[in-house]
Amino acid sequence: MDRNTISVGIIGFGTVGSGTAKILLNNKQLLKDRTGIDFNLTKIADLDIARDRGIKIPDGILTTDASEVLNDPKIDIVIELMGGIHPAKDFILKAIRNKKHVITANKALIATAGNEILSDADANEVCVGFEASVAGGIPIIKVLREGLIANNILAIYGIINGTSNYILTKMTNEKVDFSLALKEAQRLGYAEADPTFDIEGIDTAHKLTILSSLSYGIPFLYNDVYKEGITKITAMDIEFAIELGYKIKLLAILKAANSEIEMRVHPTMVPNDYLISKVDGVFNAIYVEGDAVGSTLYYGRGAGDMPTGSAVVADIVDIGERIIRSQKSRVRSQKKAAEFKIRKMEDVDSKYYFRFSALDKPGVLSKISGILGSYNISIASVIQKGRRIGGAVPLVVLTHLAKEKDVTQAIREIDQLPVVSDKTLFIRVEGEEA
Ligand code: HSE
Secondary structure, three states: OOOOEEEEEEEOOOHHHHHHHHHHHHOHHHHHHHHOOEEEEEEEEOOOOOOOOOOOOOOOOEEOOOHHHHOOOOOOEEEEOOOOOOOHHHHHHHHHHOOOEEEEOOHHHHHHHHHHHHHHHHHOOOOEEOHHHOOOOOOHHHHHHHHOOOOOEEEEEEEOOHHHHHHHHHHHHHOOOHHHHHHHHHHOOOOOOOOHHHHOOHHHHHHHHHHHHHHHOOOOOHHHOEEOOOOOOOHHHHHHHHHHOEEEEEEEEEEEEOOEEEEEEEEEEEEOOOHHHHOOOOEEEEEEEEOOOEEEEEEEEOOOHHHHHHHHHHHHHHHHHHHHOOOOOOOOOOOOHHHOEEOOHHHOEEEEEEEEEEEOOOOHHHHHHHHHHHOOOOEEEEEEOOOOOOOEEEEEEEEOOEEHHHHHHHHHHHOOOOOEEEEEEEEEEOOOOO
8 A cells, every 4th residue: 555644753842843733733634635645743852841832732742852753763754943053963863864854944053064964864865854944934945946946046135034124124113223122022022032143143144054055056154154233233324224215134145146156144225126125024035036037036924833834844745745755855966165166255346335423524524535535435425414513423425336345444444533433334235336
């Protein structure tokens, strides 16, 4: 008789674990109708199995011992949803060695240890699914692996951290400062008690690392991603941005040109007429440009039990169907280091917004513009607001395309001028040259 049952075990019964279990139990018949396969939730391991998660779990499934999932010969797919690096990595490697397929939502782990995990999985002829690791419910991994497989990926712009997007949206709409917006994000449960990964661009860089590997067939190169968070952005910069026709977003940017790949995460001024400038609150969006398809955009919830559970279950179905049809996973061709080049941040070209804290005195602008000119940085527009005789005022300058290396050197020089009273803030600007 043909096999039509797949058994899965979950390690980690937190937010995503609960959502995944809910979908597997509540939509069991729907999944069977669509695939002909019975997906059985066989075990769930967590240190805390007493807390009520609002789902009725049938008897005999909950355990406090992860090895009951890892060593159960009935279980085909192990789903790691505990997060963190250890012991999640050890559990995944153990599952792979036990010839079990693995699914994870753990972007930090895939971004930093994905090369080792995937090569172990190849050697053991099992699959690793990580759809839930980037942008929660948005099926962006499937888009890159399948939907856009015919394309050279020219560029990706992603808003892929809901917490930072919530904070920036609140600062924009309510004109509040960063610290107040962060407190509100924490109160609502969007930001972790330690929000470092979200606000310093680390979580976004983990996800960008995964997107870059899928887009360009390169290894996971987390340490090569340039990262800058949103903590220096003030309500004043957001107001200037609005006045200039932009929104400030924390963007993950991937670009490929002249056989070089750019991988960077930083606050970015996005023109108001770009659709992603309108992506607000905790929502995520990813713009992907392919050489054949042109511009495409994907939007949805990047976190939460049910959206992320939706992505985990999609992986379960995908891998389950492969197991039933005895199909191997697709060959993963990975470029060797000599076959691609990651562009150094200092060589990146961008337009820039500068906010100088300059004394309001005759000749100050010409001193600043003189230094910019000496580094080949051409000014597109200037705004100065307010007047404080003898005091510092914000002087805002937008540039044409300039090189990052020149910008950092020019700013260093400008910040030493006696007429400049505070460190200059700069934000990279996207959009066509006027
Ligand atoms: N901390 C993440 C975010 C959750 O804010 O988007 C999902 O990865």
